Amino acid sequence: MPPFRLIGPLGLALAIANPATGQTGRITVPKVEREGIWQPGRGGTQIPLWPAGTPLAKPDSGDHPEATGNGSPLVGGRKWYWASYITRPTMTIYRPIGRNTGAAMLVLPGGGFYAVATDLEGTEICDWVIRQGMTCIMLKYRTPQLWPKADGAQVRPKVLLGLEDAQRAMGMLRQRASTYGIAPNRIGVIGFSAGAYLAANMSNDFHRTYPIADAADRQSPRPDFAIIAYTARMLDTRRGKNSLDLKPWAHISPKAPPTLIIHAMNDPVDDVREPMAYALALNDAGVPVDMRLYATGGHAFGMRPTADPVTREWPGQVRQWLENLNILPRTAGTRPTAPAAPAR
Helix, strand or coil: CCCEEEECCCCCEEEECCCCCCCCCCCCCCCEEEECCCCCCCCEEEEECCCCCCCCCCCCCCCCCCEEEECCCCECCECCEEEECECCCEEEEECCCCCCCCCEEEEECCCCCCCECCHHHHHHHHHHHHHCCCEEEEEECCECCCCCEECCEECCCCCCHHHHHHHHHHHHHHHCHHHHCCCCCCEEEEEECHHHHHHHHHHHCCCCCCCCCCHHHHCCCCCCCEEEECCCCCECHHHCCCCCCECCCCCCCCCCCCEEEEEECCCCCCCCHHHHHHHHHHHHCCCCEEEEEECCCCCCCCCCCCCCHHHHHHHHHHHHHHHHCCCCCCCCCCCCCCCCCCCC
16 A cells, blocks of 8 residues: 555654555545544454453554544545554455355455555455455454664564454464354465565464464464565665565565465555565475566556556456465366365
8 A cells, every 4th residue: 555654743643645656647635534443334244353351462553543534546546445543453254255165365455554455455355355256354453553763774563463463363264264164274365565564474474472362373373375465575675776685574484375476567665676585585485476567557556447457457367376276166268287285
């Protein structure tokens, strides 16, 4: 998502910066925000992530009431909406349309760790996922959480609140798989921008930084597959423009799941070298990784069709990739491949 910035002495107000995003003809509109708890539309069931009374680390805004708003610029000719000041995270479950394949997708929207883009990179993704016969789960994770700086560069917080929430959600999905009608070994993740960074962390870091709360936290937090859309915060830029070394905190596990990376070469927010470095590191660790790079598309395009081919083609690329992994059944006219390797 376009980067956000907190303003005010205590960071209790939210504003959105509007850099050029690379997409043609983007129009800015006034930004509106109001206090209120985000609620899903028809078909979504919102569930608290943590048992009532569980003490949770708070976002940078403390006890500021949750708020929702719409942002700028327009994407695909429409506004996009966010939730922020989230102290009690939730997951919202959308059941598949038609045949239930048993597969599930956890959706991690972007928002620069300042907010959660609830429609552009959340519910609109679920609209597509459930049409593929998959259960979709949208995570509303704790925000905002600023990254501290050292020597003028951002440093990863020791504890990522969004990662804790994502790991908790994965554990709940596995523990309640029979209730939700999903296969516990066919649950993947898709993340966008900041959410893509969380998805990459879920793929490589299986240690929880919070106390075990219940049986759900004893389940594996590792996704069975991962889709990474316009990620950042991976590349060590101190080593020169053409270096593809990772940041010191970007750890790669040989047990990471098969990964698909989607990015636009002209993304002005998250340089294309970010996902390239991540892909090479995964490959060096022996992890199956595919990349789909497009010349144009900019940043934060979600699934809204525009003149940029990536916006119209990447959903089909995801569908084909999931078929190749045997996560989804093959559509007519596609060739079968060898069975996917068992989850590690």
